[in-house]
Amino acid sequence: QVQLQQWGAGLLKASETLSLTCAVHFGSLNNYYWSWIRQPPGKGLEWIGDISHSGSTQYKPSLKTRVTISLDTSNNQFSLKLSSVTAADTAVYFCARGQRFRRYGLDVWGPGTTVTVFS
């Protein structure tokens, strides 16, 4: 059964760059889309963007100028970078697996990484 393991810095100063990585265990990057989603404290879910197995990306329009999602096929993992963070970026960040057809949803999720931005 596919499992996602994620890690990255949990405490950032405003204006720094958030960097998280998600490793895919017991499965392949091939034929799937790999997403990042976040959840601010006490709030709902917000999709950040995704990357296909071939490397094509799609980002949430309001975050597009600050987000980069990339693949590392040799290590079977993918990463998120979010630049110029502010307190509004404080959230639990999840990585997840999706498919080409969005209607199938995100069926495998990482456990989440708490990121706190201080000023």
Place this chain on the structure above:
Amino acid sequence: QSGLTQPLSASGTPGQRVTISCSGGSSNIGFNGVVWYRQLPGSAPKLLIYSDNKRPSGVPDRFSGSKSVTSASLAISGLQSEDEADYYCAAWDDSLNDWVFGGGTRLTVL
């Protein structure tokens, strides 16, 4: 930015059937499939329903989904104490090129 609309809360007693509604628009629910997630406190969301009414392997048939034009519903029958969680609907929005989520419904088992 538009999201999907869900009730803030729902409740039921053990064994009862409850439904949670989700309202959207023509560019999201109306055009694409709706999915439902369950999130237990401190945990990642779990996919319950995809493509309006399909259950992933391992999800009990107590959970069912339906869709009508631009609205959807999640039904939970035989309510159990472990069903107490937050439930989110979501759909891809072709106009926004973005996933839109409902605000979440907190289900309480009385």
